Amino acid sequence: MVDALIFDVFGTCVDWRGSVARAVAADLPDIDAEAFATAWRAEYDPAMARVRDGARGYVALDDLHLENLDRVAHAFAVEVPDRLRLNAAWERLDPWPDVVAGLERLKREVIIAPCSNGSIALMTRLARHADLPWDCILGADIARGYKPQPEVYLAACAALRLPPEAVMMVAAHNDDLAAARRVGLRTGFVPRPREHGPGQVRDLRPESDWDLVARDFLDLAEQVARSRKR
Amino acid sequence: MVDALIFDVFGTCVDWRGSVARAVAADLPDIDAEAFATAWRAEYDPAMARVRDGARGYVALDDLHLENLDRVAHAFAVEVPDRLRLNAAWERLDPWPDVVAGLERLKREVIIAPCSNGSIALMTRLARHADLPWDCILGADIARGYKPQPEVYLAACAALRLPPEAVMMVAAHNDDLAAARRVGLRTGFVPRPREHGPGQVRDLRPESDWDLVARDFLDLAEQVARSRKR
Known part of the structure; x- marks a missing residue:
């Protein structure tokens, strides 16, 4: 029984790959949009790693995305007509079909917030x-750091004035949950086997005994509601 | 024309005085609940002033409220049965009647967030x-300071990645708007002539040429929608 659920967003709540590829296809009709989206996303973790390891101060993900876009456009040898417009594709990602209804049900039970x-x-x-009917926005900005740094999960709990054991991190990524568990949060796994497309090989199933495993956000909402009725 | 509206909350969106007085009356039936609520609120600004002037590091308002409750209970010579429960009265304040409908309309036009x-x-x-259908929660915590310190308004704009001139501060308090204007935000005044009860003497009207003056949040929503259609 927890008082708040905090969520990974890219991949867990929204289909970044399909949505970014659509935006790329609209702006850059002559290239392989899915390959471009995948290459753009591949720059994500290395860019954050430099902030995590202290080589660089905290820079918001919007800025990292833009730098990464320039790098990938160069690699694909394309000229992006409007860099800021294409970068804003990350603000227009479509949710997986179960997400909005699931979050609405969850919100009746507990506080819900992104921890992205x-x-x-x-x-x-x-x-x-x-x-997405969030109660508030938590995550990297309020911690000025990037997951899986422990302070991001702990800053989210502190902002809600809840102890970590009263907060569940929900993600489709086993490593995100492992990091949250290490600092005392509860953990919930929801698989998103198509996040990386048809050939996805990782995060197809829970790789630890997470506190909760759900098929989708509707199942998650039902399990959370049931646990609070006990 | 702005892209976001940020709001003062205590007094502007919610009736703190009536709501806190009701909670006090429930827990402390033998005292003058309105006088207690007024005395509790009177400790608000001096407590924040110590943080503003650097005598004390940033302490969340929840903690200041609790310290102030102890001080006021002592002055009224009453024993509070459950301090944390009564302190949570500040989380259960009722909105003025026009607020929810007004915010819902505004949310269709622009980003809305508290800057409290x-x-x-x-x-x-x-x-x-x-x-209250906020898009996100801004304010003291993300700035680690208290209004009217300029960094609170500027941190709200920075969190939204908007320049101050694209953000309007909405408040029932002239001094809040003056501080927001000094750092470049747009300003909107909505009078709440009963915030302090029937004998209220301040903030009965706009005391400067604020960018917008509205009767209530419904009027505010109409004026914002109209300005964006131009």
Whole structure:
């Protein structure tokens, strides 16, 4: 029984790959949009790693995305007509079909908030696009760090004035949950086997005894509601 | 024309005085509940002033409220049966009647967020109680300071990645708007002539040429929608 659920967003709540590929296809009709989206995302973790390891101060993900876009456009040898417009594709990602209804049910039971590496600005605009009914926006910006750094999970709990054991991290990524568990949060796994496309090989199933495993957000909402009725 | 509206909350969105007085009356039936609520609130600004002037590091308003409760209970010579429960009265303040409908209309036009001295935790629980449909929670916690310190307004704009001139501060308090204007934000005044009860003498009217003056949040929503259609 927890008082708040905090969520990974990219991949867990929204289909970044399909949505970014659509935006790429619209702006850059002559290239392989899915390959471009995958290459753009591949720059994500290395860019954050430099902030995590202290080589660079905290920079919001919006700025990292833009730098990464320039790098990938160079690699694909394309000229992006409007860099800022294409970068805003990350604010217009579509939710998986179960997400909005699941979050609405969950919100009747507990506080719900993103705990993403996306900035407050990005998460706010994404929530407006995708109708994600968050109670507040937590994550990288309030910690000025990037998951899986422990302070990101702990800053989210502190912002809610809840102890870690009263907060569940929900993600489709085993490593995100492992990091949250290490600092005392509860953990919930929801598989997203198509996040990386048809050939996905990782995170197809829970790789530890997470506190909760759900098929999708509707199942998650049912399990959370049941646990609170006990 | 702005892209976001940020709001003062205590007094502007919610009736703190009536709501706190009701909670006091329930827990402390033998005292003058309105006088107690007024005395509790009177400790608000001096407590924040010590943080503003650097005599004390940033302490969330929840903690200041609790310290102030102890001080006021001592002055009234009463024993509070459950201090934390009574302190949570600040999370259960009722909105003025025009607020929820007004915010819902505004949310269709622009980003809406509180820019209050209340913490993320307090604002999150208050939004759940009062059905305030915020897009995100800004304010004291993300700036680690208290209005009218300029960094609180500027941190809200920075979190949204908007320049101050694209953000309007909305408040029932002239001094809040003056501080926001000094750092470049747009300003909107909505009078709340009963915030301090029937004998209120201040903030009965706009005391400067604020960018917008509205009768209530419905009028505010109409004026904002009209300005964006131009």
